[in-house]
Amino acid sequence: MTGRAECEVIGRWRIVSSDLWDRDYLDLVDPASIDIGEGGRGELVFGVVTASLDLSYSRTIVFFTFEGCDEDNEVTGSGSAELLEDGTLELEISFHRGDDAVLRAERDPSSTPC
Numbered sequence: 001m002t003g004r005a006e007c008e009v010i011g012r013w014r015i016v017s018s019d020l021w022d023r024d025y026l027d028l029v030d031p032a033s034i035d036i037g038e039g040g041r042g043e044l045v046f047g048v049v050t051a052s053l054d055l056s057y058s059r060t061i062v063f064f065t066f067e068g069c070d071e072d073n074e075v076t077g078s079g080s081a082e083l084l085e086d087g088t089l090e091l092e093i094s095f096h097r098g099d100d101a102v103l104r105a106e107r108d109p110s111s112t113p114c
Contacts (some may be wrong), residue, residue, distance in 0.1 A: 006055040009081055011035050013089050013105035015046055016083075019102045034081060034091060034105055036062055044068070044093075046103070051075065066093075 015032035017023065025047045032046035034053075042053035044066060051068025053088035060083040067076045079093035090103040 002059050006059050007036075008026075008060050009062055009083050009089060010038055010057075010084065012108040013081075015091070015103050015105045017104045018046075018101055020099060021047060021104075026103075030079065032103075033108070034089070036081065051077075068080065070095075 013034045013036070013098060015026055015034060016104075028047050029054070030045050033043075034045075036045045036055065037043075040055050042055050042062075042064065044051045046054055046073045049068065051066040053064040053066050056063045061080055063078075063080045065078045067074070069075065075095055076096070077093060077095040077098070079091060081089050081091045082091055087107070089107070091103040091105060092100070094100045095101065
């Protein structure tokens with residue numbers, strides 16, 4: 001793994017699509033997003049899911065575990081977020097004993113790469 005300072009995916013990303021859920025569900029409560037912080041922490045929000053992320057960094061990929069809530073249910077899992085050649089972010093998430101999904105995100109215009 002490389003240091004956080006070399007990671008190109010740090011920042012706020014707007015989740016725009018998913019292989020499992022439509023856009024209406026993704027933005028059900030708040031705009032769907034992933035925040036990839038510099039301090040090893042982040043946040044994932046979509047549908048009725050809100051989760052805290054524990055991050056490990058490389059240059060164009062972060063790996064994470066998460067824990068949070070899906071409505072009134074606790075959820076945990078793991079995933080990754082990889083910067084693609086077109087500048088979008090591909091997230092692969094896996095809920096413990098649940099769904100696996102692929103989501104696509106675009107950098108939030110207010111969040112610039114480091």
